[in-house]
Amino acid sequence: MAGACKGCGDGEGLPFEFRMAFQPIVAVNEQRVWGYEALVRGANGESAHSVLSQLTDDQLYRFDQAARVMAIETAGKLFGDPQARLSINFMPNAVYEPQACIQKSLAAARRSNFPASNLMFEFTENERMTDPAHVERIVQTYKKLGFLTALDDFGAGYAGLGLLVRLQPDLIKVDMELLRDIHLSRAKQVIVAGIAAMARQLDIQVLAEGVESEAELTVLRAAGIDLFQGYYFAKPAFMSLPSVTTFSSTSVALAG
Numbered sequence: 001m002a003g004a005c006k007g008c009g010d011g012e013g014l015p016f017e018f019r020m021a022f023q024p025i026v027a028v029n030e031q032r033v034w035g036y037e038a039l040v041r042g043a044n045g046e047s048a049h050s051v052l053s054q055l056t057d058d059q060l061y062r063f064d065q066a067a068r069v070m071a072i073e074t075a076g077k078l079f080g081d082p083q084a085r086l087s088i089n090f091m092p093n094a095v096y097e098p099q100a101c102i103q104k105s106l107a108a109a110r111r112s113n114f115p116a117s118n119l120m121f122e123f124t125e126n127e128r129m130t131d132p133a134h135v136e137r138i139v140q141t142y143k144k145l146g147f148l149t150a151l152d153d154f155g156a157g158y159a160g161l162g163l164l165v166r167l168q169p170d171l172i173k174v175d176m177e178l179l180r181d182i183h184l185s186r187a188k189q190v191i192v193a194g195i196a197a198m199a200r201q202l203d204i205q206v207l208a209e210g211v212e213s214e215a216e217l218t219v220l221r222a223a224g225i226d227l228f229q230g231y232y233f234a235k236p237a238f239m240s241l242p243s244v245t246t247f248s249s250t251s252v253a254l255a256g
Contacts, residue, residue, distance in 0.1 A: 072088075076108075119148070155195065170204065176211075206224075
C-alpha cells in the first residue's frame with residue numbers, strides 16, 4: 001500500500017478559504033453533458049486568480065490536495081449522472097510521488113460515493129518542465145489507476161508536440177486562442193483540423209475549450225471534434241451545475 005504523501009501537510013489547513021465552480025464539457029454528437037471541469041473560486045465566488053495569488057511555495061502541496069478533495073466531494077453531492085466525468089486541474093510540481101499523493105483523492109471518492117474511474121486529471125505547463133520524466137511518471141501512474149489524463153492549452157507555450165509524444169495523454173484540450181474566430185481564419189482551420197486528424201491516429205480525444213459562438217462550433221465539428229467547453233454552452237456555476245440548453249449544429253461557410 002502506498003505511504004503518506006510527505007508534502008501534503010498532514011492535514012494542516014490553509015490560511016484562506018476557497019470553493020469550486022463547475023463548467024460542463026459537452027459531447028455534441030450525443031447531445032449530452034460528458035462531464036464537468038472543477039474550477040477554483042474564492043469563498044464568495046471570486047476569481048481563481050484571487051485564490052492562487054495568495055499561495056506561497058510552502059502551501060502548494062497542501063492546496064493541490066485540498067482542491068482535489070473539495071472538487072471530488074462537491075461533485076459527489078451535485079452530480080446526478082453516474083457516467084459524468086469530473087475534470088480536475090493539478091500542478092505536476094505539487095506531486096511528490098504519484099501513488100502516495102493520489103491517496104487522499106481516492107479516499108474522498110470513497111467517502112462521496114463518486115466513481116474514481118470517472119476522474120480526469122488535466123495539467124498544463126506555461127513554462128518548460130524542469131523534470132518531464134517526473135510528469136511522465138505521474139501520467140503513467142494515473143493511467144494504471146484507471147483515470148483519464150488530459151493535456152490542457154495544447155498549441156500554446158510549451159504544451160505542444162514534444163509533450164504529446166512523451167506523455168501520450170488520453171485527451172488534449174486545444175488552446176482557445178487557436179479556436180477564437182476560427183471561422184474567419186483559414187490558417188486556424190488548417191492547423192486545428194491537422195491536430196484533430198493527428199489525435200485520431202493516436203487514439204487521443206480532442207476537446208475544444210473556450211467556444212463562444214455557433215460559427216466557431218460549426219467549423220470545429222467539421223474538423224471532427226465532438227467534445228466542447230465554453231460560454232456558448234454554459235458559464236461556470238458556483239458550487240452548482242449550470243444548465244446546458246445549446247446543442248445547435250447550424251452550418252456556416254468556412255473561411256476561404
